[in-house]
Amino acid sequence: MPKLKLALYWASSCGGCEIGQLQIGTKLLQLAAVADIVFWPVAIDVKYKDVEAMPDKSIDVCLFNGSIRTSEQEHMAKMLRDKSNVLISYGACACNGGIPGLANFYNRDMIFNRAYIETPSTDNAGKTMPQTSFQSPQGVLTLPEFYETVRSLAQTVDVDYFVPGCPPEERTTWLALEALIEGKLPPKGTVISNNVKAVCDDCPRKKNVKKVKSFYRTFQMVPEPETCLLEQGLICAGIATRGGCGAPCPQANMPCTGCYGAPEGVIDQGAHLLGAVASVIDSTDPDEIKSIIDNISDPAGTFYRYSLPVSLLRRAKIK
Amino acid sequence: MVWEPKIVGFLCNWCSYRGADLAGISRLKFAPNVKVIRVPCSARVEPAFVLKAFQSGADGVIILGCHPGDCHYSEGNYKTMRRVPLLKKMLAQLGIEDDRVALDWVSASEGEKFASVVDAMTEKVRALGPFTSNNAEELEHAKT
């Protein structure tokens, strides 16, 4: 059997997905036995023009991580879609927008202002802002366009499979790679994970009746190690997040932050988590309810930490 | 065409829907802007329903249920009472004004209250103007 041609690419992301891919450890050798890597900017020197020169559908599988916020990323997404037989949306950013998707609470002007003018360490008296093209004596210099809104990969091009996580856990990555190597791919559109139920299903903590008088942020308390974190007043997103990760965060005394995205059948992760959090509030008095809610300082950012671009509203409305 | 507020109303079957019915039978005059969706209980209204309404072009959403203590399922409206303020706090961060979402209690005998709640909501939303999400502008960039 000829070796599989594998491409890996990163768009708006942090590089953590590459670490996620390396986490499979010695299984990399198993992968190397059946696949050749034809494009991987983090590790091998293949230029965009080399990819451009590849015939359409000549790449067997492309693992694409990162969300889409610039014209360059959009261009690469489209090119890799054309060149690849199977395009996998790899990691929380590609799948759901991820942490870069939180930029959808703002627009381009606000982001540029913050980054190039307001930040305390910035000295930019001339208020120079990034331009898409600039005439220098040596010729025209160009930069990709920065879009108003961050999008997921599937909001940009047709995607075959989704591998969730920030970054995907080793077991999740291997589940996808194994399916590829063995040629046993699930139906198109599948979110590849070891569990379609919520993280709570993976989580060994004891679950009782949830009644909460006060919410805490992680630095405000040391949780008891065996009881459900939400019951202890920590906003744990496990209840509104796809399992399969094995619940490593709750087992390390940290609440789930939601990186695997919505479980099967849930259309809006943030709204789902909001419903769960509100229902554990232990009060029937509107004033007390208000004061309990007051100590949730950033509900939108907390509930949509990784999924604002794929939520029903996709972004904040800016006046 | 003159713009008229489009408001989605989620009315619980046991009290508020009947209150609305009473307002109709009593031939009360009230704003025709609320499109009623009957739900078994106010607690059936998941936060996603409200977002979906805005995503689908609603300018406002009103949720009406039995008075606290009177829910047909005993505790449902207490859940709603906790959910709506948290939802409003989150919606504010998404740029949706407080007055675009309302929660009130209307019993089966309160036809008059139903009419006045609907009128007040309609005027508040009218004052805010149409809700247009930023999705349109975003889609402009989706050149696929």
Ligand code: FES
């Ligand atoms: S049945 Fe009316 S609010 Fe629950």
